[in-house]
Amino acid sequence: MKIIKKLFKVLFWVLALLIILHILFSLIVKPSNDRDWNTDQAVLPEISINEDLVTIKNIRNFTYRTTSEYIPDYYDKTFDLDQIKSVDFMVEPFSTNPGAAHTLLSFGFDDESYVAVSVEIRKEKGETFSAMKGLLRQYELMYVIADERDVIKLRSNYRRDEVFLYPIKTSKENIRALFMGMLARAKELQEKPEFYNTITSTCTTNIVTHVNKLVPDRIPFDFRILTPGYSDKYAYELGLIDTDLSFEGARAKFKINEKAEKHADSLEFSKMIRAVE
Numbered sequence: 150m151k152i153i154k155k156l157f158k159v160l161f162w163v164l165a166l167l168i169i170l171h172i173l174f175s176l177i178v179k180p181s182n183d184r185d186w187n188t189d190q191a192v193l194p195e196i197s198i199n200e201d202l203v204t205i206k207n208i209r210n211f212t213y214r215t216t217s218e219y220i221p222d223y224y225d226k227t228f229d230l231d232q233i234k235s236v237d238f239m240v241e242p243f244s245t246n247p248g249a250a251h252t253l254l255s256f257g258f259d260d261e262s263y264v265a266v267s268v269e270i271r272k273e274k275g276e277t278f279s280a281m282k283g284l285l286r287q288y289e290l291m292y293v294i295a296d297e298r299d300v301i302k303l304r305s306n307y308r309r310d311e312v313f314l315y316p317i318k319t320s321k322e323n324i325r326a327l328f329m330g331m332l333a334r335a336k337e338l339q340e341k342p343e344f345y346n347t348i349t350s351t352c353t354t355n356i357v358t359h360v361n362k363l364v365p366d367r368i369p370f371d372f373r374i375l376t377p378g379y380s381d382k383y384a385y386e387l388g389l390i391d392t393d394l395s396f397e398g399a400r401a402k403f404k405i406n407e408k409a410e411k412h413a414d415s416l417e418f419s420k421m422i423r424a425v426e
Contacts, residue, residue, distance in 0.1 A: 283347035
C-alpha cells in the first residue's frame with residue numbers, strides 16, 4: 150500500500166512539473182509568420198470580399214516533378230458566392246501509419262472551377278512533421294488555398310497515396326457559409342498566427358470546428374476525428390457523404406487515383422477525377 154501511495158505521489162509531481170513546464174514554454178514560445186519557410190508554404194493567401202464576390206490572391210498551383218522538386222506558381226481568382234455549388238471531402242490515408250491521414254475540403258462553382266482549402270503545419274526549411282513536436286508548439290498553422298491540380302495531384306500522383314474525394318450532402322447556404330468561414334480563418338491566421346497542435350488543431354479537427362459552428366454538434370466527438378484515416382467511415386455513418394452506396398461501394402466509387410493518373414495533364418483535371426467512367 151505504501152509503495153502504491155509513493156508511486157501516485159511521484160506521478161502527481163511528474164504531472165505537475167510537466168504542466169508547469171508547458172505553461173512556461175507557452176509563455177516563452179510565440180507563433181510567428183516571420184520565419185524561413187519552405188518554398189511551398191512561404192506565400193500566404195490574400196483574401197478580399199466585396200459583397201458576393203471573393204477575390205483570393207496567391208492560390209497555389211505548383212507543377213511537381215517529385216514530391217520535393219517543383220515549379221512554384223500562383224494565380225489570383227475572383228469567385229462569385231452565388232455560384233458556389235458543392236463541397237468535397239478529401240481523405241489521403243498514409244500507408245505507412247494506419248489511422249493517420251490528411252484531409253481537406255474543396256469547393257466547386259457553376260463554372261466548373263474548384264478551389265481547395267487544406268489545413269497544414271507551416272514548415273520551416275529543413276523541417277519534417279513529427280506528431281510529438283506538434284504537441285510542443287513547434288509548427289505554425291496554415292490554411293493552404295490551392296488549385297486541385299496542386300494539392301490533390303501531389304498526393305495521388307507523386308506521393309502515391311490512396312486519395313478519396315467524397316461529395317458532401319448539404320445545402321448551398323451551408324456550403325457558402327463553410328467556405329466563408331474557412332476564408333475568414335485563413336485571414337485571421339495571416340494577422341494573428343497560431344500553433345498547430347497534434348490533438349486540438351489539426352487538418353481534421355479544424356474542419357470539424359468549422360462544420361459545428363454552422364450546425365452545432367453535427368459532428369460529435371469520435372476517436373476517428375483524431376485518427377482521420379478512418380474519418381471517411383465516420384462521415385459516412387453521420388450521413389454526410391452524398392451517396393446511396395454501401396461504405397465499401399462509396400470508397401471504391403470515390404477513389405480517384407486511376408483517373409488522376411489518366412488525366413494528369415488535362416486542364417479539366419477537376420472535372421475528370423469526378424467523372425463516372
